């Protein structure tokens with residue numbers, strides 16, 4: 001039996017989305033601020049922009065037009081943004 005010292009204790013972090021405490025949360029730094037999530041699903045829920053046209057979460061490259069985000073060039077063109085092509 002061995003009592004854990006402060007340094008040995010597992011660092012439990014709470015997911016910002018669902019509140020789950022987990023010792024293997026992922027840390028994502030956005031604009032210099034750390035955010036903690038227990039899963040990609042929660043990270044996407046919190047951080048992914050939403051397509052202005054179809055409303056889906058943008059988890060790929062997406063496209064940006066006039067300050068709006070779209071999941072693909074097709075959605076952007078449906079909203080009247082011309083001359084866009086999928087990146088990547």
Ligand SMILES: [Zn+2]
Pocket residue numbers: 015016017018019020037038039042
């Ligand atoms: Zn979560």
Ligand SMILES: [Zn+2]
Pocket residue numbers: 051052053054055056070071072075
């Ligand atoms: Zn879309």
